[in-house]
Amino acid sequence: MQDCLFCKIVNKEIPSEKIYETEHIYAFMDINPLADGHCLFIPKKHAKTLHDTPDTALADILIAIKKVVQVLDIKDYNILQNNGIIAHQAVFHAHWHLIPKPNKNEGLSILWNPRSSDRQEEIASIIREKLSPTK
Numbered sequence: 001m002q003d004c005l006f007c008k009i010v011n012k013e014i015p016s017e018k019i020y021e022t023e024h025i026y027a028f029m030d031i032n033p034l035a036d037g038h039c040l041f042i043p044k045k046h047a048k049t050l051h052d053t054p055d056t057a058l059a060d061i062l063i064a065i066k067k068v069v070q071v072l073d074i075k076d077y078n079i080l081q082n083n084g085i086i087a088h089q090a091v092f093h094a095h096w097h098l099i100p101k102p103n104k105n106e107g108l109s110i111l112w113n114p115r116s117s118d119r120q121e122e123i124a125s126i127i128r129e130k131l132s133p134t135k
């Protein structure tokens with residue numbers, strides 16, 4: 001996509017600190033890191049969200065994240081992947097953050113507000129029905 005920041009990074013129109021790539025994905029250091037080693041993994045082909053991303057890229061991204069975690073020997077870390085404005089997606093080219101959590105003050109902070117739901121069973125039933133292999 002022409003005006004997409006991450007497409008421009010993939011196409012080398014904008015410089016980045018590359019760390020890894022495959023046929024399907026590109027990985028580079030985040031320019032506004034939450035901790036040392038914070039990096040990003042993106043599909044090379046433009047995709048707006050996780051569910052738009054081809055399976056080949058999805059597979060490569062998780063494997064690449066695992067490799068980088070092992071290379072850096074990180075024990076505590078978060079994988080963050082946001083889809084949609086309300087869900088805090090800021091660049092509309094799907095991306096996965098690998099954010100090391102070296103201590104309580106650095107890395108990703110999460111506000112987690114659990115609440116009751118009377119729809120979980122119903123939603124589970126819908127998912128099972130739609131994903132049933134007999135269909």
Ligand SMILES: [Zn+2]
Binds near residue numbers: 005007045046
């Ligand atoms: Zn893009």
